Amino acid sequence: MIAAAVSDPAHQLWWLTARAAGVVALVLVTVSVGLGLAMAGRATRRPAWRAALLTAHEQTAIAGLVAIATHGLALLGDRWLHPGVSGIAVPFALGYRRPFTGLGIVGAYLAALLGLSYYFRARIGARRWRAAHRLTLLVYLTGVVHALGSGTDVSAPWLRAFLVGTGVPIALLLLHRLRAGRPAGAARRVRPGSPRPSIPSRRPAP
Numbered sequence: 001m002i003a004a005a006v007s008d009p010a011h012q013l014w015w016l017t018a019r020a021a022g023v024v025a026l027v028l029v030t031v032s033v034g035l036g037l038a039m040a041g042r043a044t045r046r047p048a049w050r051a052a053l054l055t056a057h058e059q060t061a062i063a064g065l066v067a068i069a070t071h072g073l074a075l076l077g078d079r080w081l082h083p084g085v086s087g088i089a090v091p092f093a094l095g096y097r098r099p100f101t102g103l104g105i106v107g108a109y110l111a112a113l114l115g116l117s118y119y120f121r122a123r124i125g126a127r128r129w130r131a132a133h134r135l136t137l138l139v140y141l142t143g144v145v146h147a148l149g150s151g152t153d154v155s156a157p158w159l160r161a162f163l164v165g166t167g168v169p170i171a172l173l174l175l176h177r178l179r180a181g182r183p184a185g186a187a188r189r190v191r192p193g194s195p196r197p198s199i200p201s202r203r204p205a206p
Helices: 002-007 009-040 047-075 084-089 098-124 126-133 136-150 157-180
Strands: none
Touching (some): 009 136, 047 098, 098 126, 098 136
8 A cells, every 4th residue: 555655646746745845944944034033133234134134034934834834734645644634733643753743833833823923013012022033943943853853855965954054054143143132231330440420419509
């Protein structure tokens, strides 16, 4: 039965579609997270460039959601994996490499929640939305772990080169973001021997 399913062109089409969509989703999520970190770390202060980065960040995030959905739906036609609706919708329900496929589903839900929350910022509140949006890094991490643990291209040199080539810039952008997020004047202390700021006298004038 398995051999017949593998030789079926329809099976190959579903598998190839799911495989391609998964790769595209990983690329788009990586680009979107990188752009988000660049904006959060104030990599550029030019308004025109920031507007372009914001547009690219939003578009890649939405395109990533479409690719993730295509990846999951195409797996429904895979006769060898045969995940069923629960296998692609319920985390850790699928028996095939359960931890990695489960993390992939969790990451997909998190990507949808954070990506679509952009359009509800007014109701959520800007401060809460920014705090929640920091979790987008988890979408990237779960996607990488999912690809390494359950993907069929894990041994391919191009995938390893992509993960290393994009992982290093994202790590550097995250470090820059953490440094840029520190308050500039909150941690300043008066050095020993430095003149203290003068305090105006509160005595009433004669």
